[in-house]
Amino acid sequence: MHTGLRITAFAAALAATFGTAYGVGRGVDPVVADKAPAPHETHGRPSTEQQERKEGGDHEDRESAPPGGLQIxxxxxxxxxxxxxxxxxxxxxxxxxxxxxxxxxxxxxxxxxxxxxxxxxxxxxxxxxxxxxxxxxxxxxxxxxxxxxxxxxxxxxxxxxxxxxxxxxxxxxxxxxxxxxxDPAPLPAPNGTVRTGDYQVRLDGALRPGRASELKLRVSRRGEPVTDLQPYLGAYGHLVALRSGDLAYLHVHPNGEPGDGATKSGPQVSFTATAPSPGTYRLFLDFRHQGTVHTAAFTVRAGTAPGTRPSAPAAETEHSEGHGH
CATH class of the missing domain: 2.60.40.10 (Immunoglobulins)
Known part of the structure; x- marks a missing residue:
């Protein structure tokens, strides 16, 4: 790291382009075609052999599609x-x-x-x-x-x-x-909980490569659970996942929605997500409370050993609060 290094716009663009080529060149698997299944969708259950292949990390036979967000x-x-x-x-x-x-x-x-x-x-x-x-x-x-x-x-x-x-x-x-x-910054280290302002968000569940899994995010404020989350863009939370290296994009939405008679307004927001491949990801959760949109950013690793708790950066992240919501 060279603090204070002055780069031009051209150099920044060149660095961004090189970063994309480097991420792809390292041989990261492409994003799978299917996003997380929504609650109302019905999908055929894979055979035991297919399921074991997904869990075991054999990605060569996996049906794939062009990586989301990597193509113009x-x-x-x-x-x-x-x-x-x-x-x-x-x-x-x-x-x-x-x-x-x-x-x-x-x-x-x-x-x-x-x-x-x-x-x-x-x-x-x-x-x-x-x-x-x-x-x-x-x-x-x-x-x-x-x-x-x-x-x-x-x-x-x-x-x-x-x-x-x-x-x-x-x-x-x-x-x-x-x-x-x-002044490039290192990727925040994994941790189980992240803070954003007065709020604390805990992430439970494992992000799995090629396999749908549930991620539960629990919101609290000053030690008390938040039970009155407000709808934001038709949901109690929105989650965006970006793969470290090439920034492959995955946008998932929560299980349930406001007014469906079953989904509570906190403190927990549940998502079903499928990681495109093994690797490190940043998850960005947007939620609204008391009229303000907040963002909690997590670093997680997909493909870790079973039972490993997913993670979030210990330090706060520059996020979108007050910038476009």
Whole structure:
């Protein structure tokens, strides 16, 4: 680490590109096609042989799909990031467009969790995180203000579903560079609990590669369980997972929803998730309480020995509270 090293926007972009190539070049397995099954979905139970193969770490025969968020184009759609460079510490308008196969800007989307498009922005070292909700102009151009605190490489993820019949959900990604004094941070160490402001969030359950598993996140404030979480984008919590190295993207939603007659408003929010592959991940939980959205960031390792407790960074993480929610 060289504190105070001055990099230009071009150097930051180059570093981000190299980081992507390095992560892929290290031979990390691709993201599996199926996300975590929602409570209302029915999936066939795998055979004993298939289940043992998944649990045993044999990934060569696993059905795979292009990694989520690692591609800028997929299924005829392209993320056109007009703002590819910003200056760290300066408020900038981030602008982008989603284009179809003919190059036209997409102007019709399906609303999912109260929004047409969800925008996630994360630094390459997975310390800075933003969950943003940009506005769309009539011509299809999306925009949102951003103020990134640190220089270096970032990845922008657009999570959306076009309104076209038969179109599925897509997550497209593009690199963003922030210029300024570059001081890379190490990935926070695993720990069982994380704090964000006055809140403490505990994570229980194991993130498993190629296999759905339940993750339970329990929210407390000043030692007392929070039983009055407020709906945020149609749920009591949202979870984004990013794989360390290449930033493969996994967006999962909680089991149950407000008003379904069974889901309580805390202190526990439950998710069902499938890790794309063995490795280290950062999990970002967004939740709302007393009118404010908070983010708890966890570092977890998928593929560890059975019975190992998942983890979270002991130190607080730069997160999205007050930045786009």
């Amino acid at each position: 184009s997929e299924n005829g759609y392209t993320l056109d990031l007009a703002t590819a460079r910003v200056t760290a510490g300066q408020r900038t308008e981030l602008r982008f467009t989603v284009r179809d196969g003919s190059g036209k800007a997409v102007t019709a989307y399906q609303r999912e969790h109260d929004k047409e498009l969800h925008l996630v922005l994360a630094s390459r070292d997975l310390v800075t995180y933003r969950h943003l909700h940009p506005t769309r102009a009539a011509d299809g151009t999306w925009s949102t203000p951003v103020d990134l605190p640190r220089a270096g490489g970032y990845r922008v993820f657009a999570d959306f579903t076009p309104a076209r019949k038969g179109a599925g959900n897509l997550t497209l990604g593009a690199d963003l560079a922030a210029s300024g004094p570059y």
